[in-house]
Amino acid sequence: TKSAEQLVVDVRTSIYLLEAAWAAATETTWLGHGIKSHSDGSRVALHELVLMRWCETEVHHADLDLGFTWRDWNPLFVRYDLDRRLMAWRARKPMGLTVLPDAITQLEPNLRLAWFYGRHTVDGVPAPDPY
Numbered sequence: 001t002k003s004a005e006q007l008v009v010d011v012r013t014s015i016y017l018l019e020a021a022w023a024a025a026t027e028t029t030w031l032g033h034g035i036k037s038h039s040d041g042s043r044v045a046l047h048e049l050v051l052m053r054w055c056e057t058e059v060h061h062a063d064l065d066l067g068f069t070w071r072d073w074n075p076l077f078v079r080y081d082l083d084r085r086l087m088a089w090r091a092r093k094p095m096g097l098t099v100l101p102d103a104i105t106q107l108e109p110n111l112r113l114a115w116f117y118g119r120h121t122v123d124g125v126p127a128p129d130p131y
Helices: 004-024 048-063 077-093 110-115
Strands: 034-036 043-045
Touching: 043 048, 048 077, 077 110
Parallel strands: none
Antiparallel strands: 034 043
């Protein structure tokens, strides 16, 4: 079992390696695709990985329960990712049933995004399907 200090070193090292790879990527590389390892293995445009990584850091940082919550998510992240979550939600619904429930649209943006990620529940509204 690794110590907390070693886990921090491992995470930092992986971040530095990822950011170095992104910095060295060519325009051709950015036009390519990667694989979403946490889902069904589907391909994703490489440029989308940046927002996906940002999502992981914001959402899972809040999951650690160390005083950082969904209320602290970066407003720019919330704006970008809320649009993506809404598009994904609508894509899973039959035509004509793509409007969010009023109880959800009335939530402040951070709370609405927390609902999309299953980090908040709203009475009378079923949880969204996981991505």
